[in-house]
Amino acid sequence: MTSASDGPICVVGAGITGAAAAFHLVEAGAREVVVVDAAEPLAGTTPAGAGFVARFGADHNRRLGGCTVALQDYGLAFYRRLHDEGADVEFAHNGNVVLALTETELDRLSGGILEHPQVGEGTRRLDADAVAEVMLGAVDPTAVAGGVLMPEAIQLTTSLAQRELLDRLHAAGVDVRWNTPVTQVKVVDSSVVGIETVDGTIDAPNVVIAAGAWNAALLASVDRRLPLVPMVATRFVSEPAGLSPQTPTVQCPELHLWLRELHGGFSWGGSFAYRLVSALRAEGLEFGYERPVSQTLIDAQLAEQETIAEVFPALSGLSTVEMIQGVPVYTVDGGLYIGDVPEVDGLWVLAGDSESGITHGPGMGKLISQLIVGDEPFTDPAPFRLDRVDPTAYPDEAAMVAAMAGDRIADAVNRA
Secondary structure, eight states: OOOGGGSOEEEEOOSHHHHHHHHHHHHTTOSOEEEEOSSSTTOSSGGGSOOEESOTTSOTTSSSOGGGHHHHHHHHHHHHHHHHTTOOSOOBOOOEEEEESSHHHHHHHHHHHHTSTTOOTTOEEEEHHHHHHHTTTOSOGGGOOEEEEETTOEEOOHHHHHHHHHHHHHHTTOEEEOSOOEEEEEEETTEEEEEEETTEEEEOSEEEEOOGGGHHHHHHTTTOOOOEEEEEEEEEEESOOOOOTTOOEEEEGGGTEEEEEETTEEEEEEGGGOEEHHHHHHTTOOOOSSOOOOHHHHHHHHHHHHHHHTTSGGGTTOOEEEEEEEOOEEETTSOOEEEEOTTSBTEEEEEOOTTOHHHHHHHHHHHHHHHHHTOOOSSOOGGGOGGGSOGGGOOSHHHHHHHTTTSHHHHHHHHO
16 A cells, blocks of 8 residues: 555545545644645635534434544544634634423433434433523524534634635645546556546645545546535525624524524525435536535525424514535435545545535544554554445435435435
């Protein structure tokens, strides 16, 4: 197997995951790292993210699995480190409330989180009045049954976090090339020798594919595939509504909602405004390497605003000052892909963010860097192996979505 000392390491994709991989490779002592991105800086999916980070894997109700908790703990510590070092990422440590509208749902949420063996310290069940208190008046207590508080959770602005990593890469002398789509991963005798881009060849015995929705096409260039499902997701930011900057982030499965405070207003979205990329393209949506704009999904989210406002009254009637869409990519088993491509020496993949790239990006980047340079992994990489899933079992996207039955994203597809 090649090593980091054999030559340049090329990272394809400069979103939060690719940038984190490059950052950790430099920290691990890699002598030459090249980052290639198909678009302009910050033009991809990362800035569309909500900016939630928590121990989401410590919940029997989620498909991530307990194996991801180490990555989440690393992400929490990593962003705290950036904040403590003076980086402006609009960091806040306010906790996360998983909200229930009914007692039945409250019991389900509480059981899944509080009975998990890795439940975080201080996690607790809240009744309706406690939710109203914790949420600093943002929630109408008569509209909810209660919730579960995850006190370790933090929030940040995703574009600022990505920019901070890119600035640190620049300061370290990393060669970052924008507007440079990769057309092919080059392999000779089952070993990577570099990549082909629209601007020519980059020689490298190690290539990390971290290109989000474009991972599938890059893997296809070496006759490999992973079962990956790209979706278009939508986030709105409202005009200021007087929300406290200490307001926790919120997730509400019954409303298919996530929501947080941003600059006194609401940053919010949910699976009611998500749809398969393939379905939107079939209806005429066109987009290249930059973020899409789907009016269909914008209209779908606008239609939900007053329903959400029944629980969050201050949202009622507010205008929207930003509408931003991205393309998270989901896996059939809810897990993450972190590791080498079997039988292709020097090819590595970070894929399947499943709408949690900002949470897992730092840990994914750390783990892949350790695998590449030969350091002891900070967590067991086995659950993230690419060969844990047989691609032949999922010959098309319909088969992939069928395998996700019961997942909220699969439910969103079926509702569309």
